[in-house]
Amino acid sequence: MRCLQRQRIFYLWKEKMSESLTIVIVGGGTAGWMAAAALVSVATDKVCDVKLIESDQIGSVGVGEATLPQMKDFNDSIGINEADMMAKTNATFKLGIEFVDWGKKGNSYIHPFGKFGDPVSGVDFHQLWGKYKKMGGVKSIEAYSYAVQACRMNRCDFPVDDQAEINSTYAYAYHFDAGLYAQYLRKFAEERGLQRTEGKIVEVKQDSESGYVKSLLLESGEEITGDYFIDCSGFQSLLLGKTLKAEWEDWSPWLVCNRAVAVQSERSGDFPPYTRSIAKANGWQWRIPLQSRTGNGLIYSNHYLSDDEATNNLLRDLDAPAVKDPKIIRFSAGRFKKSWQKNCVAIGLASGFLEPLESTSIYLIQVAVTNFLKLFPNKTFSSALSNEFNRLTDIEYGRVRDFLILHYKLNERDDGELWRYCRQMSVPDSLQMKMKAFKERGYIDSYKYGLFAPPSWISVFIGQGLYQEGFDPYISNLPDGQIKTKLDELEVMIQRRVELMPQHAEFVADYCPSKM
Amino acid sequence: MIMNQRIKNIIIVGGGTAGWMTAAALSKTIGCRSCKITLVESEQIGTVGVGEATLPLINLFNKNVLGLDENEFVRETNATFKLGIEFADWRKVGHSYFHPFGHIGVDMDGISFMHYWLRWYKAGGGLDFSRFNAETEAARSLKFMRTTNEPGPKVMPDIYYAFHFDASLYAAYLRRYAEKLGVSRIEGMIESVNQHPDNGYISSLVLKNGETIEGDFFIDCSGFKGILIEQVYQAGYYDWSHWLPVNRAAAVPCESAGELLPFTRSTARESGWQWRIPLQHRIGNGYVFCDQYISEDEAADKLLSRLDGRALDKPKSLRFVTGVRKKAG
Numbered sequence: 102m103r104c105l106q107r108q109r110i111f112y113l114w115k116e117k118m119s120e121s122l123t124i125v126i127v128g129g130g131t132a133g134w135m136a137a138a139a140l141v142s143v144a145t146d147k148v149c150d151v152k153l154i155e156s157d158q159i160g161s162v163g164v165g166e167a168t169l170p171q172m173k174d175f176n177d178s179i180g181i182n183e184a185d186m187m188a189k190t191n192a193t194f195k196l197g198i199e200f201v202d203w204g205k206k207g208n209s210y211i212h213p214f215g216k217f218g219d220p221v222s223g224v225d226f227h228q229l230w231g232k233y234k235k236m237g238g239v240k241s242i243e244a245y246s247y248a249v250q251a252c253r254m255n256r257c258d259f260p261v262d263d264q265a266e267i268n269s270t271y272a273y274a275y276h277f278d279a280g281l282y283a284q285y286l287r288k289f290a291e292e293r294g295l296q297r298t299e300g301k302i303v304e305v306k307q308d309s310e311s312g313y314v315k316s317l318l319l320e321s322g323e324e325i326t327g328d329y330f331i332d333c334s335g336f337q338s339l340l341l342g343k344t345l346k347a348e349w350e351d352w353s354p355w356l357v358c359n360r361a362v363a364v365q366s367e368r369s370g371d372f373p374p375y376t377r378s379i380a381k382a383n384g385w386q387w388r389i390p391l392q393s394r395t396g397n398g399l400i401y402s403n404h405y406l407s408d409d410e411a412t413n414n415l416l417r418d419l420d421a422p423a424v425k426d427p428k429i430i431r432f433s434a435g436r437f438k439k440s441w442q443k444n445c446v447a448i449g450l451a452s453g454f455l456e457p458l459e460s461t462s463i464y465l466i467q468v469a470v471t472n473f474l475k476l477f478p479n480k481t482f483s484s485a486l487s488n489e490f491n492r493l494t495d496i497e498y499g500r501v502r503d504f505l506i507l508h509y510k511l512n513e514r515d516d517g518e519l520w521r522y523c524r525q526m527s528v529p530d531s532l533q534m535k536m537k538a539f540k541e542r543g544y545i546d547s548y549k550y551g552l553f554a555p556p557s558w559i560s561v562f563i564g565q566g567l568y569q570e571g572f573d574p575y576i577s578n579l580p581d582g583q584i585k586t587k588l589d590e591l592e593v594m595i596q597r598r599v600e601l602m603p604q605h606a607e608f609v610a611d612y613c614p615s616k617m
Numbered sequence: 618m619i620m621n622q623r624i625k626n627i628i629i630v631g632g633g634t635a636g637w638m639t640a641a642a643l644s645k646t647i648g649c650r651s652c653k654i655t656l657v658e659s660e661q662i663g664t665v666g667v668g669e670a671t672l673p674l675i676n677l678f679n680k681n682v683l684g685l686d687e688n689e690f691v692r693e694t695n696a697t698f699k700l701g702i703e704f705a706d707w708r709k710v711g712h713s714y715f716h717p718f719g720h721i722g723v724d725m726d727g728i729s730f731m732h733y734w735l736r737w738y739k740a741g742g743g744l745d746f747s748r749f750n751a752e753t754e755a756a757r758s759l760k761f762m763r764t765t766n767e768p769g770p771k772v773m774p775d776i777y778y779a780f781h782f783d784a785s786l787y788a789a790y791l792r793r794y795a796e797k798l799g800v801s802r803i804e805g806m807i808e809s810v811n812q813h814p815d816n817g818y819i820s821s822l823v824l825k826n827g828e829t830i831e832g833d834f835f836i837d838c839s840g841f842k843g844i845l846i847e848q849v850y851q852a853g854y855y856d857w858s859h860w861l862p863v864n865r866a867a868a869v870p871c872e873s874a875g876e877l878l879p880f881t882r883s884t885a886r887e888s889g890w891q892w893r894i895p896l897q898h899r900i901g902n903g904y905v906f907c908d909q910y911i912s913e914d915e916a917a918d919k920l921l922s923r924l925d926g927r928a929l930d931k932p933k934s935l936r937f938v939t940g941v942r943k944k945a946g
Binding site: 143178574575578 | 646647651
């Protein structure tokens, strides 16, 4: 009996081997190597063979150097050693994003990776703060976020697990050199058996009947066949866009910026545990502190600013000398309506583009990789899986889109045509409803999965001047005095604990000093 | 303009399960001090009250929202415990499966339990996956207990459960609860509805006895009729009967019989399905069917011939169309 069972297992195993999939990843930027690293770490060679094709001749965009806290989950889940990765990518910690001059000039607020206070008797904390403000309170809501206070005081440390502690109320992400991160993942994946082929693709061959991608012909004459192709070819979208002619959804009427100029500068004394986004007359500028240098870039629309002007403005506004020549990147906001079609899944810029205002590019890569692993296909090419993948992708992209548009819509700036346009533009219904629900009653939907959680919406709504006018009726149950006491207690608790944290620069030097 | 005005007068129309659950929840959370809460119902109308089996989320409502004592609630409503639903003869006659509450197995290394089980099954393993669900195993042996929170390592998974109860007793129990917290109940049939001439908002209800009931906000719990949402506002209805063609039910209670089962049973029948819901004092039964395939009389006869105990009443007939209102408000 046991023998028979063993034979049967062996038979199934052989069958499985013959069914093993070949997955070909096209392109080796952040998206390609994240997909490769995740695939080899989760799916053994019994499940699939993974190949990656990239060409050293084609550079990667690789400016997406700021991440979200979900990045840590991704790294942890595939077995990356954090301190080692950080040391080898010149990484620093990120507890949020400071938005300077957004909404109106002179404004500054931080979108933290952490919450404001806890609900009291079932009433959300921001309602308490809103009520306090109505009663004449002058303290910003920032006083009640541990993460914001850590940012403001330039401090950094690991959050603790014990939820009773105030320093459990935040999470962190990384700033890193995306080029080095891709290299790091390459080494990680190759050590685990990933086969990398150097070469430029000159032709994509499709099945004449079904249109499925059959193989890729390289310049060298080599032909790479596969069952599934993951398109990580960046803006050119070689498989999904160019070959399968997927339908594009244009979001540029809402997100009008279509150019970025990026340049690195020397590390300066300004070394905060957060990304900075500074609104400018016709766009906005990012500032990402790494251990080795600072990443900078100006995002703009060429309707309002020429490439030369943008480059000059960026160089003028650096706080330290540039170390390389500025690089111009062209894009258009939007995405392919379906990023999984036939036997091709596009991940990263090959599937769509949203400007890096909220550091969502790498997050969207991560979600696509994770969803692909969750819906891992076999040779039956089931549309049930691709439909579900596309549905999940829709939700994520739509929500991120709305959140980005919000930053542009809520502005009182009058120093640039861009801002006047954005203030007057009509926004998607889904965003209109969110803004209305917040204004009228301080209501914010919270999602079980995906971005963005209520504290993020709160920080941008309030940070850019959209205050709630109506309240959760249950707030009437709370006496004014109790609200004030709660707020005061929380503020003191946060201040006391943040003061004990090390400086960000110190903390980085101690935990993950650069090895590059 | 309206958003800054606090609602001071809420009217609930109808006093079935929906009406009294709403009244109880509002009186507990908003309270009747700053807002008047009134429920209008008529003893002449009667409730549907056959929905006697619930899902585990009712615990959130009973405990977290209302703060009810579970044992008291069970006593007051003649309730029994429910670990899931047995589906008999659904796939084919003679086949049966159990839909349990709770989890099946545990996920390991980021891979869901289902994949481990499938792998094992394909390799010739014979174990039914339901063996890895505590609720199913307990239901099979007619057992029940609550999760114990004893210190030390966990020896048992959490038990997920709901209740079978007498819905009329539940409504009566919640009525006492809500009235104690200040909800006022008005007996009466609604004759007509007045609307604001400007915006069409409902301003008051006129009862058959001539009484007028004014309110700021109205909650329609009038059952199938939809006195406000449909008769006044014509909200419209998504008709799902092409997918779920059953449109009638015959319901009858019978005497308790046999062991007390900790689960609901649903048995597929020639033109629909039959429910069996064990309470402390009786068993609730019903035949849900489509009148295209069987007449109401025939369905009632079939139901009476398939009871475990003596019928305690004449079968009651219900008519419905499966679907949902296009807008609830």
